[in-house]
């Protein structure tokens with residue numbers, strides 16, 4: 001008798017030890033509302049190559065990102081408000097290059113927002129500046145000297161979005177990962193209210209949580225800020241942020257190479273930003289890796305579309321990780337009040353629309369398989385486990401839930417991604433699951449989930465070895481020429497109606513003052529194009545320097561770009577309107593290989609040719625050799641480029657490159 005009771009007792013304990021129990025109950029009150037899962041285009045120029053994809057591939061890529069019940073089905077889209085300056089992988093143009101200038105058709109973010117809205121009219125839009133055009137700073141690299149001017153500049157962008165593109169911006173930010181200024185935030189709020197944009201919310205300050213301390217002691221600042229947004233929070237918030245009782249967002253996160261580890265990172269933070277940090281939105285930098293891969297943070301996007309010349313793209317696993325949440329929730333759904341830590345590691349969140357629908361998302365990412373680029377991930381252990389969920393309240397009568405499953409595979413790269421396992425029966429309100437490692441489960445009442453697919457994209461191809469552009473055929477509505485990726489300055493299509501004929505349509509560098517920068521832009525402007533592996537080049541381009549203070553170059557073997565552009569090396573052939581030329585091995589122009597007289601003048605067209613053949617390099621002006629037989633072994637390879645010596649207007653025409 002005693003033995004039996006002992007065994008019975010042991011049995012019970014064993015059962016309790018084996019299966020960990022969790023309660024899903026909406027009768028105990030609901031937690032915070034989900035604001036959404038989204039991604040960032042820009043910061044900087046991360047969608048640059050996407051716009052040049054031929055159809056149908058461009059639409060297919062957009063479908064994977066935005067179309068509901070198809071792929072990532074994103075709920076939020078944040079775009080850069082271009083500031084004419086380098087913001088990681090390139091520059092994006094401002095809607096106001098100069099104080100008296102306004103144009104709401106530059107760049108590709110307007111187009112992208114419209115494509116997103118076309119697919120999902122309820123996607124929320126966020127604008128954030130990384131940099132500002134120089135006139136905002138009036139000589140200082142600081143945007144807050146005249147808070148009303150900066151507020152006017154930002155609100156012009158919001159009003160322009162509505163007026164020219166019928167886009168309603170939902171949220172606006174301050175200055176990405178840079179100091180905020182309380183006076184400016186209050187002026188911005190007041191001005192928004194004055195022009196009737198009362199419902200548009202301010203997110204601040206897109207850096208650390210520090211602004212929360214200021215909000216707690218400054219009631220006007222407190223009222224001005226709707227959302228406290230921090231970057232790369234490592235799934236944790238701080239006490240001050242919690243005390244504000246404001247919505248807390250991870251307003252930039254992820255930034256990790258989009259392989260299986262990147263997917264593990266994304267799966268872990270999508271759940272744990274709420275479980276550990278009460279954050280109700282997470283935004284990935286970046287939306288789609290559509291920039292030359294050798295630029296900084298290559299392929300740190302939810303998917304990859306970096307070959308518009310071939311049409312090739314890849315739907316990487318983070319797209320399907322996103323779908324686990326986004327296809328089965330909507331902004332406005334409530335998190336259930338649960339401690340979402342699984343007893344043997346991993347996490348879950350449960351959400352309801354308050355109308356009886358339930359979605360549970362479970363992840364069991366192991367540490368080595370889910371490290372994000374930042375911050376460091378403290379050690380923890382996850383083990384296989386049996387989890388038993390007890391459905392209570394409105395959910396007690398549910399008979400089944402749709403089950404979606406992913407398992408990241410790290411040995412054969414043969415992951416199972418967003419697979420429908422059909423309905424999972426629930427008996428007596430009990431849902432029992434055997435959880436393995438590196439898995440994601442979604443269990444949901446919604447039957448609308450769908451793993452979208454398109455015809456196989458074309459195979460990958462290198463950039464064409466012969467490429468030319470006379471800038472006569474344009475790609476409306478875009479202001480930039482295909483494949484040129486500006487790294488300092490802004491190169492735009494230009495029309496000179498009074499030109500007699502040869503140079504009516506050109507490409508023009510238009511930034512005439514150093515911007516209020518975000519990174520260390522070069523002191524000269526540069527736009528890169530081509531294949532980073534190129535060694536041998538023949539580059540020809542017509543140039544028209546518009547100022548006596550100017551200077552222009554063509555170049556090959558450009559070694560770097562993005563935030564590292566000031567130290568770019570390459571072979572640069574410069575001409576100046578004082579009638580001189582120079583050949584340098586660096587963009588800074590100090591490592592001089594050759595210099596002499598060229599006879600070049602401002603306000604005249606000249607044709608430059610640069611020939612790089614192994615270690616023998618030479619240059620021609622207007623078809624005649626100007627310098628030849630210079631020997632240099634470095635740098636070895638890189639992109640082609642055009643650019644200017646300073647922030648001055650300069651035009652380019654009939655660009656032609658032949659390279660290998």
Ligand SMILES: *[C@@H]1O[C@H](CO)[C@@H](O)[C@H](O)[C@H]1NC(C)=O
Nearest residue numbers: 144145146147181182183184
């Ligand atoms: C914020 O900007 C205003 C206006 O330029 C300036 O007076 C104030 O000192 C700034 N505050 C901080 C903390 O930088």
Ligand SMILES: *[C@@H]1O[C@H](CO)[C@@H](O)[C@H](O)[C@H]1NC(C)=O
Nearest residue numbers: 032242245275277278338339
């Ligand atoms: C934040 O999350 C913790 C842990 O889930 C919870 O105890 C706390 O109530 C939450 N705080 C707020 C303000 O939502």
Ligand SMILES: *[C@@H]1O[C@H](CO)[C@@H](O)[C@H](O)[C@H]1NC(C)=O
Nearest residue numbers: 353355356357358445446448
């Ligand atoms: C769940 O969501 C669907 C779709 O939004 C809706 O039609 C339905 O009424 C909701 N409630 C339940 C209990 O399914």
Ligand SMILES: *[C@@H]1O[C@H](CO)[C@@H](O)[C@H](O)[C@H]1NC(C)=O
Nearest residue numbers: 366367368369379380381382
């Ligand atoms: C995680 O990676 C570290 C460093 O590579 C290694 O020492 C450790 O054994 C790994 N842990 C597991 C559980 O694989």
Ligand SMILES: *[C@@H]1O[C@H](CO)[C@@H](O)[C@H](O)[C@H]1NC(C)=O
Nearest residue numbers: 407409411412413414415416
């Ligand atoms: C990949 O996984 C599938 C399904 O689990 C299996 O049938 C296939 O053999 C696996 N392939 C490799 C290369 O492991």
Ligand SMILES: *[C@@H]1O[C@H](CO)[C@@H](O)[C@H](O)[C@H]1NC(C)=O
Nearest residue numbers: 399400422423424425426427
């Ligand atoms: C789930 O429930 C349905 C309806 O009661 C039943 O037909 C089906 O066999 C059950 N499936 C499993 C796997 O138990």
Ligand SMILES: *[C@@H]1O[C@H](CO)[C@@H](O)[C@H](O)[C@H]1NC(C)=O
Nearest residue numbers: 496497498499500546603651
């Ligand atoms: C436009 O073309 C005319 C005629 O060639 C020339 O005088 C003028 O400088 C050009 N303007 C610009 C901005 O290039």
Ligand SMILES: *[C@@H]1O[C@H](CO)[C@@H](O)[C@H](O)[C@H]1NC(C)=O
Nearest residue numbers: 616618625626627628629630
């Ligand atoms: C460059 O080298 C070629 C071939 O050796 C030679 O014909 C030519 O004269 C050289 N040019 C100069 C300027 O030295």
Ligand SMILES: *[C@@H]1O[C@H](CO)[C@@H](O)[C@H](O)[C@H]1NC(C)=O
Nearest residue numbers: 611613616617618628629630
């Ligand atoms: C170097 O290249 C130039 C231009 O292609 C060519 O004319 C010259 O002969 C080459 N010099 C040598 C030494 O090969």
